[in-house]
Amino acid sequence: MRIYLYILSGITSALIGWSIGQFILSDLGWLQKFPELALFPCIGISLAVGIVITDIFLNNPTRFKRNFSRGIIPLSIAAGLGFLMGISAGGLVQILLNPELRNKLIIIPDEFVRIIGWILIGGAVGLAEGLTWRWRSIEAGDKWRFWQRLIISLSVSILTAFVAGIIFEFIRQQMGEMPITLKAWEDLIGFSLLGSLLGLVLSFSTSPSHLVALRAGAGFEYIENINMLQNQTPNNYPHIQKKLLPKLKFVSNLFADKIEEGLSIQLPAKGKVKIGSAQLKIIGNQKFGVNICIPGLPLHIADLDLAPNQTILVPNLKFFYRIEYQGDRLRESTPIQLKHNDLITFYAESGVYNGKKLFRFVYYNRFLDPQS
Incomplete structure (x- = not known):
């Protein structure tokens, strides 16, 4: 379904951009001597905004008001980039196809000029999608992931536009001289092809991240001053011990260690994560303790065995009796394969940490709605 929606969005955005361009050229009578300066910016803006809107609403399908309020900055950036790259592409094509200049300069084939224009539009779409991801996902707080996504979006969009341009120019050559009725729709067919291919490719390259995570819930409510709690000792608060497992980190804050309600602990793709209350101890070159440390729990209450896809x-x-899975206390220590959105609750000794008796996590194996 995601693929189909992206393709439909690409085609629809191209049609809207082309229609607005035709309105400027035909109905308003503007820029008739320079049609590319009208068509290319309109196509660039429409495709960039359309792809960003699609990603926003597919990743947040149930929060329309929030999407509109948080989408103002990303959509403004997408529109600005689409216009700048579109006007640059239109101006470049207009200059290189100008008969007077072609007589004075080295002649560049018309097909190559048009492909360059398409590449610039594709670059606008990829750049808009990659840059605006910072405002659309909490995962973009990881600089490495942000740059990875930006480079992937930009490169695949440019490559897709290049391939779309070659395909369309090949089709034009095979068809030879088009009938007048079909030639009038030539640009529309070409830009629709560009939009559909961009939608197809970006549906894969921008697919939601499949990250295994535990989202903190009840029991991890914010406490302003940890050190003022009764019976509190240094580091005796819910936290992750990254010295034991460096890959264990929060999605939104890579340097924090305190577990608070609403934060998601990103788990490694494979390995073992220990849960309990055992503090970190270093004896010689050996490190001992648990990875997720919660006061009031047994020193070691459970493990998460992580492997690809499970x-x-x-x-x-x-x-085991101090663990609750999906609202039911465990009656045996049988291992449980977790599914997306499963609830896991650990029962602690009362009074050890601010009187909390339970600590609840939500298990995620993908971030369809990372900002929620």
Whole structure:
């Protein structure tokens, strides 16, 4: 369904941009001597905005008001980039196809000039999608992921536009001299092809990240001053011990260690994550403790065994009864394969940490709505 929606968005955006361009040229009578200066900016703006809108609403399908309020900056950036790259492409094509200049300069084939214009439009779409991701996803807080996404979006969009241009020019050559009725729709057919291919490719390159994570819920409510809590000792608060497992981190804050309600702990793709209350101890070159440390729990209450495409919750044989899965207390220590949106609750000794008796996580294996 995602693929079809992206393709439909690409085609629809191209049609809207082409229609607006025709309105400027035919109905308003503007820029008739320089048609590319009208068509290319309109196509660039429409495609860039259309792809960004599609990504926003597909990743947040149930939050229309929030999408509109948070989408103002990304859509403005997309429109600006679409206009700048579109007007640049239109101006370049107009200059290179100018008969007077072609007699004085090295002649560049018309097909190559048009392909350059398409590449610039594709670059506008990819640049808009990659740059605006910073405002659309909490995952973009990781600079490496942000630059990775930007480079991928830009490169695949440019490559797609290049391929679309070659395909269309090949079709034009094979068809020879087009009938007048069909030639009037030549640009529309070409830009529709460009939009559909951009939508197809970006539907894959921008697909939601499949990251395994635990989202903190009840029991992890914000406390302003940890050190003022009764019976509190240094580091005796819910936290992740990154010295034991450096790949363990928060999605939104790579440097924090305190677990708070609403934060998502990004888990490694494979390996074992230990949960309990054992503090980090270093003896010689050996490190001991748990990875997710919660006061009031047994020293070691459970493990998460992580492997590609699956996560297994392995309760401790001695303390399985202090774990709740999907609202039911465990009656045995049988390992459980977790699914997206599963609830896991750990019961703690009362009074150890601000009187909290339970700590709840939501398990995610993908971020369809990372900002929620």
